[in-house]
Amino acid sequence: MTSRAERTESAVQLMILLLVGLMAGAASFTHVHDWTMANSPQGTGEWFGWANAVISELTPTASALEVRRRKRHGHSTAYPMTVLIASAVLSIAAQIAVAQPHPTGWLIAAIPALAFLALTKLVLSRTPTAEPAAEAVPEIRPEPAEISPADDGQDERTHQAPAPAMPVLNLSIPALEGQR
Numbered sequence: 001m002t003s004r005a006e007r008t009e010s011a012v013q014l015m016i017l018l019l020v021g022l023m024a025g026a027a028s029f030t031h032v033h034d035w036t037m038a039n040s041p042q043g044t045g046e047w048f049g050w051a052n053a054v055i056s057e058l059t060p061t062a063s064a065l066e067v068r069r070r071k072r073h074g075h076s077t078a079y080p081m082t083v084l085i086a087s088a089v090l091s092i093a094a095q096i097a098v099a100q101p102h103p104t105g106w107l108i109a110a111i112p113a114l115a116f117l118a119l120t121k122l123v124l125s126r127t128p129t130a131e132p133a134a135e136a137v138p139e140i141r142p143e144p145a146e147i148s149p150a151d152d153g154q155d156e157r158t159h160q161a162p163a164p165a166m167p168v169l170n171l172s173i174p175a176l177e178g179q180r
Helices: 004-038 046-073 078-097 103-124
Strands: 139-142 167-170
Touching (some): 004 046, 004 078, 004 103, 046 078, 046 103
Antiparallel strands (some): 139 167
């Protein structure tokens, strides 16, 4: 069970992530829109700039969620991680392209994308809080004894009861069973 402090910290972190995500998204969408429109053929509709912004800015978020899902299921994260990195590079390129041509301008313009990328990495690399597991005690279960059809237990003088089977140790840990 998580403590009240941990739940509060998680809620605050989620609020920060949402706020940074919204602000970074607004700045990035605007920069990608402006970049798209500045480099599109004459007469291209405004909708195209916003469509390009939505596509290029939401792809990293979807990729990050897919990385997390694949990690949870033990699958390869190579492809969604590649998409995430390529999308982030494209976003940063758009930020820099519309910035003032100076290192300070480039840095200021790239801050939204870099901040969102850093927070995404922070959330994706979070290790789950492990609850203290109850002390695991191996479970001992006897194997069922096999009785042959000839041994019906009626003549106790000639037949002995079958020897008990060796107990089987079940060394599974209940807290880890759900992780398989």
